[in-house]
């Protein structure tokens with residue numbers, strides 16, 4: 625179990641834990657930010673592609689200003705043929721090596737927030753903790769119709785300002801702050817549009833608009 629928020633010796637803490645065995649270690653989360661954790665057992669790519677990851681948000685000692693907050697965890701799924709009575713699909717290792725995912729998702733389900741938009745207020749301060757588990761695809765995070773007021777790179781205390789799109793590297797996490805200036809539907813995407821087409825798209829619903837968005 626590999627916690628990116630930790631500073632320690634992997635050879636001590638990130639060792640294999642076999643069935644019926646256990647391991648305990650602690651760490652101090654010194655650096656604030658949005659961090660990935662994942663299974664670190666070989667082959668790591670297979671385990672991440674099978675969903676063995678998550679996000680840890682480390683808050684700064686002095687709290688960030690109040691905002692409506694969301695955690696978005698981008699990842700990919702590479703599927704083999706449907707098998708058995710329940711049509712189960714296992715990882716296709718070659719497709720993973722070829723960067724050819726079937727689905728690219730926010731929080732594990734393709735188009736999850738396109739079909740279930742996130743409700744926000746008009747002009748409300750918004751904060752997105754975006755973690756990219758991969759295992760392969762960089763997330764070009766963008767909100768259609770908004771410009772990020774601030775983007776924090778991991779533990780950086782000095783944000784970038786006035787940013788339209790910013791890459792979240794595989795195994796990285798960024799904090800995005802924005803406001804939506806008028807009532808409406810605002811898509812958020814990975815602007816790598818093959819990935820948006822494969823499911824890395826959602827909607828923010830500001831206020832109570834009528835109509836829909838073209839993206």
Ligand SMILES: [Cu+2]
Nearest residue numbers: 626628662795
């Ligand atoms: Cu890692």
